Amino acid sequence: MIDTVINKHAEISIQAEDFDHGFEVNLLENDNVEDGAVVTFSGRVRNNNLGLKVKGLFLEHYPDMTEKLLAEIIETAKKRWNIGRVKVIHRIGQLAIGEQIVFVGVTSKHRQDAFAANEFIMDFLKVKAPFWKKELTELGETWLEAKTSDKEKAQAWSK
Amino acid sequence: MIKVIFFAALREQLGCAGTEVSANNASTVAEVKDALGEKDEDWKNYLANNSLLCAVNHQMVQGDFSVKSGDEVAFFPPVTGG
Numbered sequence: 001m002i003d004t005v006i007n008k009h010a011e012i013s014i015q016a017e018d019f020d021h022g023f024e025v026n027l028l029e030n031d032n033v034e035d036g037a038v039v040t041f042s043g044r045v046r047n048n049n050l051g052l053k054v055k056g057l058f059l060e061h062y063p064d065m066t067e068k069l070l071a072e073i074i075e076t077a078k079k080r081w082n083i084g085r086v087k088v089i090h091r092i093g094q095l096a097i098g099e100q101i102v103f104v105g106v107t108s109k110h111r112q113d114a115f116a117a118n119e120f121i122m123d124f125l126k127v128k129a130p131f132w133k134k135e136l137t138e139l140g141e142t143w144l145e146a147k148t149s150d151k152e153k154a155q156a157w158s159k
Numbered sequence: 160m161i162k163v164i165f166f167a168a169l170r171e172q173l174g175c176a177g178t179e180v181s182a183n184n185a186s187t188v189a190e191v192k193d194a195l196g197e198k199d200e201d202w203k204n205y206l207a208n209n210s211l212l213c214a215v216n217h218q219m220v221q222g223d224f225s226v227k228s229g230d231e232v233a234f235f236p237p238v239t240g241g
Contacts, residue, residue, distance in 0.1 A: 043241055059240070060166060060167050061240070062164075062166055062214070062217075062233060062235070064217055065214060065217040065233070068217050090240060090241075101241070102240070102241055122241065125240060125241050126238075126240065126241040127238065128238065129238060129240050129241075130166065130214070130233075130235065130238050130240075131238055131239065131240025131241070132166060132167035132168070132235070132236065132238060132239050132240070133239045133240065134167070143167055143168040143171075143236065143239075144239040145237070145239070146236070146237030146238065146239055
């Protein structure tokens with residue numbers, strides 16, 4: 001019964017407002033006694049990039065396509081690993097230093113599945129989900145360039 | 160008409176978030192790009208960037224992908240979320 005209620009909480013949320021890390025962990029854990037492992041990742045805005053002082057970030061996305069892509073990534077992870085609950089949150093809009101940007105939470109019976117699936121979801125979010133970051137530094141505003149290392153990290157899952 | 164939208168750096172370069180192209184002038188994604196490039200030299204140059212990605216109706220596609228009236232075609236730079 002409670003499971004049905006919790007499943008109604010969307011697995012994906014794209015939002016401008018901040019999220020409560022503890023609340024999200026509770027949602028993954030509440031009435032979920034089958035799963036012994038809970039792995040969460042959260043990404044925050046750091047104050048430096050490529051040797052420059054960062055003052056803030058602006059996050060843009062492609063509404064609807066973002067949700068579709070993230071759902072596909074989660075489905076792929078569910079086929080590959082034995083995982084229970086999944087939650088992905090990504091913020092958009094103007095973000096200040098230290099603010100949370102992204103959250104990925106995964107539960108599983110044993111830790112290996114949750115660890116791997118969490119990293120997999122994050123790696124593919126990075127290279128597939130249509131989000132773009134614009135950085136505000138001491139030199140002005142710049143759209144960030146995609147990193148080859150992120151592409152290689154995602155490709156490594158198919159080896 | 161084919162609906163065309165732009166994101167991030169490309170949107171700012173073109174100074175435009177979206178436009179339309181007649182389906183009579185384009186039957187593939189590459190032809191949509193060509194039709195848009197006829198606007199002026201700036202548009203032509205910015206859209207010639209090889210790293211640009213394209214999605215049709217929220218699905219990632221290559222340049223030879225067919226398009227028809229009513230489709231939503233999006234052009235954007237490589238993604239940088241997370």
